[in-house]
Amino acid sequence: MTDENTLVRFGVLGCAEIARKVCRAIDLSPNSILHAISSRSIDKAKQFVIKNSLSESVEVYGSYEDLLDDPLVDAVYVPLPTSLHLKWAVLAAQRKKHVLLEKPTALNVGELDRILEVCKSKFVQFMDGSMWYHHPRTARMKEFLSDPKLFGQVKTIYSTSSFLPPPEFFNNNIRTKADLDSYGALGDAGWYCIGAILWSMNYKLPTTVTALPSTILNSNGVVMSTTVAFHWEQEETTATFYCSFLSHETMDVSVLGSKGSFHVEDLIIPYEESSATFNFTSGAAFANLHIGWNMKEQEVLVQNELPQEALMVKEFSRLVKGIKDKEIRPDRRWGDISRASQVVLDAVKSSVDSGFNTLYI
Amino acid sequence: MTDENTLVRFGVLGCAEIARKVCRAIDLSPNSILHAISSRSIDKAKQFVIKNSLSESVEVYGSYEDLLDDPLVDAVYVPLPTSLHLKWAVLAAQRKKHVLLEKPTALNVGELDRILEVCKSKFVQFMDGSMWYHHPRTARMKEFLSDPKLFGQVKTIYSTSSFLPPPEFFNNNIRTKADLDSYGALGDAGWYCIGAILWSMNYKLPTTVTALPSTILNSNGVVMSTTVAFHWEQEETTATFYCSFLSHETMDVSVLGSKGSFHVEDLIIPYEESSATFNFTSGAAFANLHIGWNMKEQEVLVQNELPQEALMVKEFSRLVKGIKDKEIRPDRRWGDISRASQVVLDAVKSSVDSGFNTLYI
Numbered sequence: 241m242t243d244e245n246t247l248v249r250f251g252v253l254g255c256a257e258i259a260r261k262v263c264r265a266i267d268l269s270p271n272s273i274l275h276a277i278s279s280r281s282i283d284k285a286k287q288f289v290i291k292n293s294l295s296e297s298v299e300v301y302g303s304y305e306d307l308l309d310d311p312l313v314d315a316v317y318v319p320l321p322t323s324l325h326l327k328w329a330v331l332a333a334q335r336k337k338h339v340l341l342e343k344p345t346a347l348n349v350g351e352l353d354r355i356l357e358v359c360k361s362k363f364v365q366f367m368d369g370s371m372w373y374h375h376p377r378t379a380r381m382k383e384f385l386s387d388p389k390l391f392g393q394v395k396t397i398y399s400t401s402s403f404l405p406p407p408e409f410f411n412n413n414i415r416t417k418a419d420l421d422s423y424g425a426l427g428d429a430g431w432y433c434i435g436a437i438l439w440s441m442n443y444k445l446p447t448t449v450t451a452l453p454s455t456i457l458n459s460n461g462v463v464m465s466t467t468v469a470f471h472w473e474q475e476e477t478t479a480t481f482y483c484s485f486l487s488h489e490t491m492d493v494s495v496l497g498s499k500g501s502f503h504v505e506d507l508i509i510p511y512e513e514s515s516a517t518f519n520f521t522s523g524a525a526f527a528n529l530h531i532g533w534n535m536k537e538q539e540v541l542v543q544n545e546l547p548q549e550a551l552m553v554k555e556f557s558r559l560v561k562g563i564k565d566k567e568i569r570p571d572r573r574w575g576d577i578s579r580a581s582q583v584v585l586d587a588v589k590s591s592v593d594s595g596f597n598t599l600y601i
Numbered sequence: 602m603t604d605e606n607t608l609v610r611f612g613v614l615g616c617a618e619i620a621r622k623v624c625r626a627i628d629l630s631p632n633s634i635l636h637a638i639s640s641r642s643i644d645k646a647k648q649f650v651i652k653n654s655l656s657e658s659v660e661v662y663g664s665y666e667d668l669l670d671d672p673l674v675d676a677v678y679v680p681l682p683t684s685l686h687l688k689w690a691v692l693a694a695q696r697k698k699h700v701l702l703e704k705p706t707a708l709n710v711g712e713l714d715r716i717l718e719v720c721k722s723k724f725v726q727f728m729d730g731s732m733w734y735h736h737p738r739t740a741r742m743k744e745f746l747s748d749p750k751l752f753g754q755v756k757t758i759y760s761t762s763s764f765l766p767p768p769e770f771f772n773n774n775i776r777t778k779a780d781l782d783s784y785g786a787l788g789d790a791g792w793y794c795i796g797a798i799l800w801s802m803n804y805k806l807p808t809t810v811t812a813l814p815s816t817i818l819n820s821n822g823v824v825m826s827t828t829v830a831f832h833w834e835q836e837e838t839t840a841t842f843y844c845s846f847l848s849h850e851t852m853d854v855s856v857l858g859s860k861g862s863f864h865v866e867d868l869i870i871p872y873e874e875s876s877a878t879f880n881f882t883s884g885a886a887f888a889n890l891h892i893g894w895n896m897k898e899q900e901v902l903v904q905n906e907l908p909q910e911a912l913m914v915k916e917f918s919r920l921v922k923g924i925k926d927k928e929i930r931p932d933r934r935w936g937d938i939s940r941a942s943q944v945v946l947d948a949v950k951s952s953v954d955s956g957f958n959t960l961y962i
Contacts (some may be wrong), residue, residue, distance in 0.1 A: 252880075257891075258891070260890055261890045261891050261892065264890065264892075267899075271805055275661060292716060293882075316651075377775065392849075395763075395826070395843070395847060395848045396843040396845075396848075397826060398759050398761075398841070398843075398855075400757070400759075400855075400857060401859065401928065402756075403886065404859065404860075404886070413827055414870070447687065448814070452811075452832060453706065453809070453832055453959075454766055454832045454833075454834075454837055454838065454839040456837055465756070465837075467757060467830070467839040467841065469813050469828070469841070471813060471815045472815075473815075476815055476817055476826075478813055478815040478828040478843065480759070480828065480830070480841040480855065482756070482757040482759075482839065483755060484757075486756060486859060487756045487757075487857055487858065487859055487862075487884070487887050488753075488859065488860050488861060488882070488883070488884060488885050489859070489882075489885035489894065490857055490862050490882075490885070491721075492855060492857075492864070493757075494761075494853060496763065496843065496848055496851055497848065498765065498847060498848055498849065499849050500849060501848075501849065501851050503864070503866065504896075504897055505854070505864065505880075505896065509887065509891060509892070509893065509894065511893055511894050511898075512893055513892060513893055513895045514896075519866075521849070521851075522849070523849060524849050524850035524851070525764065525765070525849065525850050525852065526764065526870065528618070529621055529622045530618075530622050530870060531622065531870070531874060531908065531910075532871065532872060532873055533850065533867065533870065533872050533875055535865065536872045536873075537866055537867075537872075547892065547893075558666060578883070578936065587825065598814075
């Protein structure tokens, strides 16, 4: 049996829809336990516990402050609106709670830098809630992408992230309100496209960022849909992405290299929980007479022992345990990855706000 | 047995590599026969006949003029360098030969308009050599794309066309010479991306065209690789494409709609000759808790009785026979399709030449 004292104890700030998925992931992760839930209303927090059949041992708090005051909480998961991230991530880190923060991480990179600074000074782990990084498929794709013989150099990248919410979303959801989440579809869906593109480029920032003029804003000026182009001058590489609340669900990533290419169509959330695939070709060329190809695309199947969100929690908790038990330093790489995405997100938003100018980063 | 007198008799102007594939297609098409081959050198034309095991009955000419003088030639296939299209397509049409013209159709839309004008006045059929339009998979994809319930409105389109030629290509091939084919990868590979994008939009021209600054030119100023963005203002639709001589072979098309989307990765030349597939989803959404999807992508398999290039020849010859035997008017739709591609190709080239400005069409 697992000794409960060795588990990383999570407190959750807010009862957002996504918190249901992450609470389940904390439960599935072998090194983690859900210790406490909080909401601005204690009734809402209690309802959340009942509705999601959480353990009776989970502490329920009627304020985020109260949860942060609980000395048993090792780490917090923060699914609050983006506009509240700075305040609550900083308060949590100041109380030496490790911080698993929903994306987009902040309203701008200045805010994120403040969060990362406090995490650093308080010696706590930071990670954003992008789950797909933790799926073993991602590591397999990276292996292919990094192989100079099979893949060569990255030439162009394409990514989409879209979903079609119900009509009431457009009136009520925080992601449509300028004061709560001014990035809209860009921060919610586009965050993943930006992450996938930067991941393909080993987090090297693009030279330029250009939002295209087909960007659709709602009456609050929040992005509902946009197409964006990136350019890396030295590498002569381009990337484009489309993110939207106006299309049915897509999560495409195609990376095309000098010698190979791959496609995945369910990057952010795999079709199934226990395995995922991607397709690749390497050294593809015309067959004789330009009739057909010398090969067909190949499918790679990758099994995963746990759902990707549980793998995320497991990795986060492994780092937290290293810090707690062995005084290992926090892994700053996760903050660096978030920061790269936030810098690019800010640049895209500035391009939209400037009337679709090309901006140098 | 087929009466040879009822077959459409083809003459081929030039012994380009692609002519080998089209000669085979003429042979495979039940309503067509290869009647004559020509080259500027009669020896080269004779070698072509031998090398490709063509019938001994095929006439061999040492000049294109001589072939056009042959009264038995009903139609010509013109795989000459783009810079020669205007002269030879016009001369052929003036002698009432129907014209199957390799792409890109001309050096600019003015030249193409002259070709189309002569075809119209001489009552001859025009078609460009884009084969993928004729595959039954294309019709099946169009059916899906046109279904308002399954697909909805087109939101964004992405396409690639690339291949990695051997090193000698970059010194010798006509597609690298400004005086022979000033469009380079844009005319050769990009033509297909432009065609696929316009096809998705029912040939409505985009409002704006922007070549992105990562475009790579050779020392002759010919495009070796480029990424391009289109925007349809009224439809709020975007498209991006990548075409290149610097990446291994790809032929991707993804069309994303409000309710459905599809992916094909071998659009221009299917992996196999006798069947082809595409993948689609419609009404995709998150499953409960945002774990997985409500569906997986589905594969549609389409069988074809003949290779797509033979279906192209068959369709062209069907139209020619209609004109010859029944005095049906030539089908101007194929010229309109070519013209739309040429207009957009010209605009992309102008955007490159202007230093990557956004151009209104």
